[in-house]
Amino acid sequence: MKIGELATRAGCDVQTVRFYEREGLLEAPPREASGYRCYAERHLTQLNFVRHLRTLDIPLQEVRQLLRYAAEPEGACAQVNELLDGHIALVRQRMQALRALERQLVDLRRSCDGDASHPCAILQAFAAAAEQQPCACHPASPG
Numbered sequence: 001m002k003i004g005e006l007a008t009r010a011g012c013d014v015q016t017v018r019f020y021e022r023e024g025l026l027e028a029p030p031r032e033a034s035g036y037r038c039y040a041e042r043h044l045t046q047l048n049f050v051r052h053l054r055t056l057d058i059p060l061q062e063v064r065q066l067l068r069y070a071a072e073p074e075g076a077c078a079q080v081n082e083l084l085d086g087h088i089a090l091v092r093q094r095m096q097a098l099r100a101l102e103r104q105l106v107d108l109r110r111s112c113d114g115d116a117s118h119p120c121a122i123l124q125a126f127a128a129a130a131e132q133q134p135c136a137c138h139p140a141s142p143g
Helices: 003-010 012-024 041-056 060-069 077-110 119-128
Strands: none
Touching: 003 012, 003 041, 012 041, 041 060, 060 077, 077 119
């Protein structure tokens, strides 16, 4: 199959296929006499594998590792578990940071009563932050 068909069957862009191929995440296909790449079903399987890992927000470096483990799965479970445990820890850190961001945004939103008769408290908070002063979303820490 040609690159367009591969991309369509995988539900992605042709540029995505080319990117993964350049990054070594997708095996380079043989070329026809005309120069066109000729992809096989194994390429679709590889592409779907990589795309699934990316939907789990697994970084490219770790995708490479997982591809190596998949190619030689004997005894890879411990290594895969270790990689996934690290990714889970990172996701938990990001969730904690997002919850803190949510609290900051909620506090900021509460500072505005929607009354147009005076300056917007949210814009004032943004300006205060730009001047490195305490604001509604980043109150001064106790010294």
